[in-house]
Amino acid sequence: MNSLKNDSKFNIFILCLLMLLTMLLIVVVIDYSNLEEIKYNKTNIIKEDTTENIDYKEVSKTKRREELDILYEYSINSNEKIVACASDYAMGTVAVQIYKSEDGGNMFSLVTENQDGYVQVSANAEYIFYNKDIGFISSPTKSGNAAELYITRNGGKTFELLEFPEQELEKQGEVDLKWKDVYDYYEIPILEEDNIAIFVSQGNDGDYKGGKTAALYISNDMGKSFKYMGVISI
Numbered sequence: 001m002n003s004l005k006n007d008s009k010f011n012i013f014i015l016c017l018l019m020l021l022t023m024l025l026i027v028v029v030i031d032y033s034n035l036e037e038i039k040y041n042k043t044n045i046i047k048e049d050t051t052e053n054i055d056y057k058e059v060s061k062t063k064r065r066e067e068l069d070i071l072y073e074y075s076i077n078s079n080e081k082i083v084a085c086a087s088d089y090a091m092g093t094v095a096v097q098i099y100k101s102e103d104g105g106n107m108f109s110l111v112t113e114n115q116d117g118y119v120q121v122s123a124n125a126e127y128i129f130y131n132k133d134i135g136f137i138s139s140p141t142k143s144g145n146a147a148e149l150y151i152t153r154n155g156g157k158t159f160e161l162l163e164f165p166e167q168e169l170e171k172q173g174e175v176d177l178k179w180k181d182v183y184d185y186y187e188i189p190i191l192e193e194d195n196i197a198i199f200v201s202q203g204n205d206g207d208y209k210g211g212k213t214a215a216l217y218i219s220n221d222m223g224k225s226f227k228y229m230g231v232i233s234i
Contacts, residue, residue: 073105074135085099087118144185147187149189172209195219196219198226200217
């Protein structure tokens with residue numbers, strides 16, 4: 001009789017032990033499943049971070065206002081602004097880059113895409129933009145005897161040297177002068193309504209007809225083309 005009781009107790013003990021082991025196994029499986037899910041999610045996060053396409057060159061082209069050496073600023077509207085900035089100085093010249101802001105002037109992105117990434121002009125150059133596309137830089141020599149004129153038609157992405165064909169020069173005395181020897185100072189253009197006027201004067205060393213004349217060129221298509229209008233007194 002005692003033997004049967006002992007066997008029954010033993011069987012109950014074994015049954016309880018098996019139930020306990022089963023419960024522990026279920027908990028371990030659930031925890032392991034959660035761990036696998038966490039690992040999976042973590043892997044996905046890592047994949048998303050590492051596969052994101054970031055152009056670090058573009059990031060480096062974006063600067064805050066206080067990081068820029070601004071030489072000239074033009075407001076297209078309350079949000080959009082164009083600035084001409086000095087990126088380097090050397091021997092009386094400056095490497096100029098154009099930046100644009102679309103947040104009211106807090107952050108600026110580089111626009112200039114010239115071959116060297118800038119346009120080299122004199123340190124005393126003058127700048128003007130008339131809209132989001134058309135702009136000019138007049139770059140005089142240190143002496144002020146001559147000046148080159150650069151034009152952009154795409155908001156500062158590229159600049160090209162603007163030069164007009166030579167005209168017939170009225171002879172003065174016995175001196176044989178060439179047109180480019182007299183009219184070689186490209187002034188900063190003037191905008192009147194939709195017409196752009198450019199005066200090419202004689203510079204500080206001009207003495208042709210007293211140095212008081214200039215060649216006048218007019219554009220009626222916002223800088224796409226220019227027409228010679230003649231020589232005027234200034």
